[in-house]
Amino acid sequence: MAPHESLGLGPAVGWNVQGVDAVVSALELLYDRDARYQLMVKTVRSREGLNPRGLPIDTIPDLLSNFLGRADVVANPDRYLFTQENLDREAPPDPTARRERYQRIQHAADYAAATTATVACDNALTTGQRTDALGVAVLELPWKDGTTLWCVGVPELVDRLVLRTATPEDLAHF
Structure with missing residues (x-):
């Protein structure tokens, strides 16, 4: 699925697939506008008849974590450029800090109604x-x-979300 054109997001700026053994089990389309990550639409195939190995396991904390991480990349692209200056300045990610970040996201998701x-x-x-x-x-x-749709985005956009079946043209510009 993809957001309807009336939302004004324009074409997808990125996409991802998940699967195993050349069998795609999920497709993500990513959208941003005005240097702000806006929306991820993920279509997950029915699990019926598929090998459970490689099927996505989506949870609200995982989806939140991925969205927030991507939003930071869109908002601060220079921080993520592969340059010698960034390599010299940036230390390897601190596993403790990453775990604490995810625990904060998990906690927020657990207490959200x-x-x-x-x-x-x-x-x-x-x-x-x-x-x-x-x-x-x-x-x-x-x-x-049995397909599941996950839509993760800024609340103002999700409030007025309208979806349509994605077409080959949605991915043609990649």
Whole structure:
């Protein structure tokens, strides 16, 4: 799925696939606007008939952590450039700091209340669960044939989210 054009995000700025043995089990489309990471839409295939090895295991804390990490890259791109200056300045990531960061995200997700949310997907209303934590909205929607849609983004955008089936043109510019 992809956000409807009426949201004004423009084309996806990135994409990822997950899977194993050349079988794609999930597709993520990433969107930003005005140097701010806005939205990730992840379509996860039904687990039926697939080898469980390599299937994505999505949790709200994991999705929040990934979104917040990507948002920092979009907001501070110079910090992540592969330059000698950055290599000299940056120490390897501190495992303790990374673990503490994830524990803060886990704590925020654990204490955030899930609410029911309805989104139009291909002109059909679909009801799922929405959790807001740390200034980010995470929306889980059941879709056709056991597919799950995850939408993670800024709450103001998720409030008015409309989805449509993604097309080859959504990825053609990559």
